[in-house]
Amino acid sequence: EDKVVQSPLSLxxxxxxxxxxxxxxxxxxxxSLLWYKQEKKAPTFLxxxxxxxxxxxxxxxxxxxxxxxxxxxxxxxxxxxxDSAVYLCAVKREYGNKLVFGAGTILRVKS
Amino acid sequence: xxxxxxxxxxxxxxxxxxxxxxxxxxxxxxxxFWYQQALGQGPEFLTxxxxxxxxxxxxxxxxxxxxxxxxxxxxxxxxxxxxxxDSAVYLCASSLKYRxxxxxxYFGPGTRLTVL
Numbered sequence: 395e396d397k398v399v400q401s402p403l404s405l406x407x408x409x410x411x412x413x414x415x416x417x418x419x420x421x422x423x424x425x426s427l428l429w430y431k432q433e434k435k436a437p438t439f440l441x442x443x444x445x446x447x448x449x450x451x452x453x454x455x456x457x458x459x460x461x462x463x464x465x466x467x468x469x470x471x472x473x474x475x476x477d478s479a480v481y482l483c484a485v486k487r488e489y490g491n492k493l494v495f496g497a498g499t500i501l502r503v504k505s
Numbered sequence: 506x507x508x509x510x511x512x513x514x515x516x517x518x519x520x521x522x523x524x525x526x527x528x529x530x531x532x533x534x535x536x537x538f539w540y541q542q543a544l545g546q547g548p549e550f551l552t553x554x555x556x557x558x559x560x561x562x563x564x565x566x567x568x569x570x571x572x573x574x575x576x577x578x579x580x581x582x583x584x585x586x587x588x589x590x591d592s593a594v595y596l597c598a599s600s601l602k603y604r605x606x607x608x609x610x611y612f613g614p615g616t617r618l619t620v621l
Contacts, residue, residue, distance in 0.1 A: 398547070414613050428609070435546070435594060435615040442609055491536060491561065492566075493610060495547030 396421040398496035401484050408501045411473050415499045417483030418465040425488040427459055427466050432480040432498070440468070440481075471501045507531065509613035511597050517619045519585045526582045526616045530599030532534060537580050538610060539572055540596040587620045594618075604609050 397420045405415055418461045430437035441450045443459035443466060450457050452468065459466045470477055480500050484493040510529040518524050529596040530537050536555055540548035550564040556577035565572070583593055594617050598610040
C-alpha cells in the first residue's frame, strides 16, 4: 500500500525564519510527487516533481526530490504570516490517477 | 479563469438523511476526482471519472456512497443514510489530461459535511 509520511506534524516560527518541511514516501511505480498549500479548504498547487535533484522554485518557495532515498523537501525562506497553512505532500503512480496524501504539516508563522 | 466550484460549502444532516454534493470542474477538464478529508488528515481518494466514465471507485467506503458525472462535466457525490463517521470535508479536483506529465489536479473549496 502506498504511504506518505510528512514531518514535522506542526511547527511555529517567527517571520523571517527559514523552514524545511519533509516528505518521505513508499509507492509502487512512482510517477510524481506534488506539494500543495491548504488554507481553510482548497489545497492550492505548489510544485510537481518527477526527477531527482532538480530544484523547483517559485519566489521564496523551493522543493527538491530524491528518488533514491524516497523523500522530498519543501523550503520556505523569509517566512511571512501569509505562509501559515497546512502543507500537503502527495504521490502519484505511473499507472493510475489518484493522489495519495500525507497527513500534512501545520505551519504557523508568528509576527 | 474560473476554478473548481463546489456546492453547498456547508451541509448539516441528521443521521440517516441522504445528501448530494455538487462539483463543477474547470471547463474542459477531462478528469474529475473526489476526495474525503477528515479533520487533521490529508485528503483520501474516493473515486475518479474520465469524462462520464467512472474508471475507479476503489476508495468509496461503502455502498452508501455513489458518484455520477452523466454528461462528463458536473459531478454529484451522493451519500445515502448518512452516518456520523461520514462527517468530513469532501473535496473535488479536476485535471486537464488523464495521462501525461501535466496532469496536475486542481481542487475546489470543498463541502464540509456534518452529520448529527
